[in-house]
Amino acid sequence: MRQVELVIIGAGPAGLCAAISALEAGVEVLLIERDKFLGGQLVKQTHMFFGSEKQYASLRGIDIADILIEKLEKYKDKLEIMTDTTVLSVYEDGVLSLMHGDKYEKILPKSIVVATGASEKVMSFPNNDLPGIYGAGAVQTLMNVYGVKPGDKVLMVGAGNIGLIVSYQMLQAGVDVVAILDAAPTIGGYHVHASKVRRMGIPILTKHSIKEALGTDHLERLVIWELDKNWQGVEGSEKLVDVDIACISVGLTPLTELLCQAGCEMKYVRELSGLVPVINKKHETTVSGIFVAGDVSGVEEASSAMVEGFITGLNAAEKLGKVHPNHDELSKDYHEQLHFLRSGEVGNRIRQGIEKIIREDF
Amino acid sequence: MRIKEHPILDFKRGEEISFSFNGHPLVGYEGETIAAALHAQDIKVLGKSLFTHRPRGFYCAIGNCSSCNMIVNGVSNVRTCITDLEDGMVVNSQEGAGSIL
Numbered sequence: 001m002r003q004v005e006l007v008i009i010g011a012g013p014a015g016l017c018a019a020i021s022a023l024e025a026g027v028e029v030l031l032i033e034r035d036k037f038l039g040g041q042l043v044k045q046t047h048m049f050f051g052s053e054k055q056y057a058s059l060r061g062i063d064i065a066d067i068l069i070e071k072l073e074k075y076k077d078k079l080e081i082m083t084d085t086t087v088l089s090v091y092e093d094g095v096l097s098l099m100h101g102d103k104y105e106k107i108l109p110k111s112i113v114v115a116t117g118a119s120e121k122v123m124s125f126p127n128n129d130l131p132g133i134y135g136a137g138a139v140q141t142l143m144n145v146y147g148v149k150p151g152d153k154v155l156m157v158g159a160g161n162i163g164l165i166v167s168y169q170m171l172q173a174g175v176d177v178v179a180i181l182d183a184a185p186t187i188g189g190y191h192v193h194a195s196k197v198r199r200m201g202i203p204i205l206t207k208h209s210i211k212e213a214l215g216t217d218h219l220e221r222l223v224i225w226e227l228d229k230n231w232q233g234v235e236g237s238e239k240l241v242d243v244d245i246a247c248i249s250v251g252l253t254p255l256t257e258l259l260c261q262a263g264c265e266m267k268y269v270r271e272l273s274g275l276v277p278v279i280n281k282k283h284e285t286t287v288s289g290i291f292v293a294g295d296v297s298g299v300e301e302a303s304s305a306m307v308e309g310f311i312t313g314l315n316a317a318e319k320l321g322k323v324h325p326n327h328d329e330l331s332k333d334y335h336e337q338l339h340f341l342r343s344g345e346v347g348n349r350i351r352q353g354i355e356k357i358i359r360e361d362f
Numbered sequence: 363m364r365i366k367e368h369p370i371l372d373f374k375r376g377e378e379i380s381f382s383f384n385g386h387p388l389v390g391y392e393g394e395t396i397a398a399a400l401h402a403q404d405i406k407v408l409g410k411s412l413f414t415h416r417p418r419g420f421y422c423a424i425g426n427c428s429s430c431n432m433i434v435n436g437v438s439n440v441r442t443c444i445t446d447l448e449d450g451m452v453v454n455s456q457e458g459a460g461s462i463l
Contacts, residue, residue: 034425035444041424046370060370084444086425102437119426129429131406131419138423138443146398147373149363173365217417218406255426 004030004080006316007096007109009087009258012040013302014294014309015115016068021313022113023075025324030109031072032098033083039065040117041137042302044144046172047165050190054337055303062144064302090262094289111289111316114259115309118252118273118295123157126212132219136166136249143173151245155222156180158249159204161301164193166247171200178243181208183227211238213246222246252299259296262287271353272298278357282315283308286362291316298353304341307334364402379449396442396453397423397430408432408442409456432456 006022008015011033019031037043045061056064072079085100096107120135122128132151134142136158139150154175156167159182167177180197185207187194194204207227214221226237253274260266264285265278276297277285284291293312294305311334314324324330342350365373376392383400390399397408397420407417408430420430425444434440435452438460442453 036446119422119424122421129411129416129418131408131417134420135422138421141423141443142398142401143365144371146394146402147365147368147371147375148394148398148402149365150401151363172369174367218419 001095001106001108003108003110004028005109005320006030006111006113007032007107008113008115010034010040010115010117010294010296011038011081011083012115012117012294012305013042013064013068014117014296014305014312015040015113016065016072017306017309018113018115018291018293018313018316019079019309020068020071021310021324021330022317023072023078023313025314025317025327026078026322027317027320028078029075030080030082030107032085032087033081034086036084038069038081038083042068044137044140045302046144046169049303051301051303051341052337054333055306055341057303061302064306068306087258090258090290092263111291111320113291113293113312113316114285114296115293115305115312116255116258116296117305118254118299120248121251121253123210123248123250125210127215128210128213130213130215130219131217132215132244133213133246133248136162136247139245139247140166140169143169143175149173149175150247151243152176153178153243154245154247155210155224155241155243156247156249157210158182158247158251159184159187159189159194159206160249160251161189161193163247163249164189164197166249167197167202168193168200170247171197171202175245177202178241179224180204181210181224182206183209183231185229209233210246219244219246252295254296254299256296259285259290259292262290264290267357269298269353269356271349272357274299276353276357278359280360280362281358282319283312284315284319289319291319297357298350300350301341304338304350307337307341310334311338363404379447381447381449381451381453383453384455390447392447392449394447396432396434396440396445396447396451398443399447400442400453407455410458412458415457431460433460438462 005028042061042065
């Protein structure tokens with residue numbers, strides 16, 4: 001069986017940054033990605049990022065992915081990249097099994113960074129499984145990676161940042177966005193994004209949701225309705241909307257299956273959007289040698305996923321006995337960056353969530 | 363439907379390649395996924411569900427939800443949202459669990 005020093009599962013913002021840190025510290029890295037390219041969800045982010053310069057603010061996600069991938073270039077001899085490869089399982093003896101195309105392989109790493117990210121949630125309403133009802137991120141991939149128009153008329157559910165940004169990007173792709181609905185009484189996303197879509201004439205209907213979807217083979221129409229203060233549909237407020245696509249943007253949830261299987265202690269934390277691992281300050285789980293970075297340990301933004309990736313790469317390297325020459329200095333800087341990214345109301349919620357999973361007794 | 367003009371992105375499509383979907387000859391581009399090539403021609407129904415045989419389309423586009431599973435070159439359960447289209451591919455919609463033999 002092949003042995004490697006560090007396996008990083010997932011080559012999105014967190015995984016790429018963890019790889020950069022670990023390689024800089026002199027660790028040999030195997031970076032595994034389920035999709036056919038590196039960059040994770042950065043590759044479809046055509047909007048400019050917020051944050052500070054250190055997290056590449058004012059650059060577009062697509063360009064950030066290129067910058068990170070380029071940084072890996074100089075470590076070619078210490079880095080192996082496997083795309084189109086899915087990690088199937090993590091066994092109790094530390095063995096990983098992988099599928100690469102139709103090839104099955106087992107690998108024994110000394111340490112693992114799980115950076116599997118998150119997946120889009122579904123929403124419950126009659127006929128919610130009709131083709132044409134897609135995750136908002138999926139539609140973003142279709143448009144911005146493959147240049148395919150999702151449909152002619154689209155309704156977006158969710159006025160968080162993803163819902164607002166993807167709505168704007170659909171306009172850029174020439175799609176008619178009929179409306180953005182949100183069950184909450186207020187818009188969840190940044191006002192700068194909301195103003196942008198409103199200026200383009202897209203109505204944002206708060207306290208609204210989908211009652212049901214109609215269509216035989218695929219989505220043809222939606223029945224939307226108003227919600228009362230108890231979030232219940234108001235009879236008589238129904239409206240029929242002709243659309244061929246509905247985008248569901250009601251949040252993400254961490255992709256933690258591998259951690260559960262590995263026996264990591266897990267906890268359901270609402271503020272972090274689902275089941276997440278208990279970790280110590282080094283981002284190590286209760287299973288020695290398994291580290292986490294990015295959305296897998298709590299859904300946030302790409303900026304914080306990158307910083308967490310850098311930190312976790314340093315810590316995983318340290319555990320392997322390869323301390324980065326600037327470990328302390330870098331670590332301090334990254335923690336300050338996270339503190340900055342997690343200030344404000346949304347950040348406050350994230351910090352409360354993290355407090356619930358941090359433990360130092362292992 | 364393919365996006366022809368875009369204010370930020372410039373889509374560099376690969377070579378034109380042919381494939382079949384449920385026996386019908388279709389054309390796509392190298393570098394795109396099977397699901398993207400099908401959606402570009404307005405094909406949204408990729409299969410039928412396991413027990414109630416309801417139509418299935420893609421949902422997550424990250425290879426996670428299994429909603430886009432199809433039979434490709436005779437192999438069932440291919441995640442078409444992350445699998446590249448290849449010249450001459452035989453793509454069929456999958457009804458139910460698919461066979462592993």
